[in-house]
């Protein structure tokens with residue numbers, strides 16, 4: 260019996276860490292991923308320079324090895340559920356008896372982007388490191404980077420604030436504009452939350468332009484719906500998370516966004532041998548937004564249900580929580596906390612966020628390494 264874990268998302272971390280029970284039940288557990296787990300909660304702070312890149316990374320190979328899981332360092336190219344086969348991007352194939360997908364999401368530009376334009380996406384997270392390096396290179400060359408952030412949701416606001424923080428860290432000027440098609444930033448939150456965030460962004464010197472749609476990204480300018488063109492050095496797309504297209508298994512059911520429809524046991528509504536959690540899944544019975552906490556909380560239910568599937572036992576039901584704490588790192592040592600439609604700004608939300616994040620990363624890192632999560636900001640030359 261072979262269980263394939265596709266992608267090392269938040270919930271699969273738990274399954275890998277608890278793989279012993281699956282192994283004891285006679286299963287072979289195979290993890291296919293690119294070799295690194297990147298933690299989104301720390302991503303903005305990495306862009307802003309508060310954390311080192313490694314602080315947000317876990318070594319999948321080392322984690323798998325110490326948990327008895329076979330690691331295949333590769334990207335999945337496609338999955339054929341009728342043949343129960345996984346195709347890797349190098350063309351090789353692997354069969355499975357059960358597959359679980361925790362492949363996450365990506366940001367896909369909802370408009371044309373010219374070849375060669377310096378455009379970064381909020382996800383995959385590795386692109387944020389690329390943006391940070393590009394900004395630092397300009398700062399090192401004593402230039403003022405012109406950055407346009409497209410998207411006024413949580414990620415757009417948090418990343419814009421941290422790009423500004425990067426400039427402050429080096430005492431350099433930054434010209435940052437955030438463009439949002441909605442009439443306010445964080446438009447899914449109550450108006451006082453949006454107003455609070457807009458005031459913070461203004462305070463950081465960020466130009467916030469709402470009710471403005473981006474039509475296309477040309478090689479050096481962003482073309483706007485009002486006919487104007489904005490010149491840029493770099494563009495950051497934070498236009499919303501879309502489920503990984505790899506989770507689009509032929510013949511199975513999806514929602515409009517492309518998330519694999521699962522029932523409360525986390526199995527595909529159309530195929531018992533396929534499980535999915537996190538951003539690549541759509542909880543058809545109780546939909547939730549793309550937020551990491553749902554992948555985290557689904558992990559223990561998934562681990563139980565994979566074991567139950569092997570043993571023919573009763574599965575557990577995953578009931579996603581109705582409320583969840585969110586906190587944005589604003590890059591200046593403060594956070595913006597959100598709870599049940601209320602917000603608060605200060606050091607406490609960041610303190611709580613960092614405590615949660617540190618515990619999460621330590622839980623898995625300590626399985627293969629003694630290296631603690633660093634506390635000190637990364638103070639390196641921008642050269």
Ligand SMILES: Cc1cc2nc3c(=O)[nH]c(=O)nc-3n(C[C@H](O)[C@H](O)[C@H](O)COP(=O)(O)OP(=O)(O)OC[C@H]3O[C@@H](n4cnc5c(N)ncnc54)[C@H](O)[C@@H]3O)c2cc1C
Pocket residue numbers: 265266267268269270291292293295296297299300301302303333334335336361362363364381382414418503505536537538539549550551552554555586
């Ligand atoms: C800038 C930013 C900040 C965010 N901050 C927060 C936050 O503070 N709190 C929060 O709850 N949410 C946050 N989010 C949302 C969060 O990123 C997602 O909801 C969360 O990462 C989803 O987790 P997941 O477990 O579904 O997948 P992920 O954690 O994204 O993991 C998916 C894994 O699958 C792998 N993978 C992808 N494709 C393939 C393939 N073809 N083959 C093999 N492996 C593959 C990836 O490499 C990755 O390791 C943030 C998002 C962004 C963009």
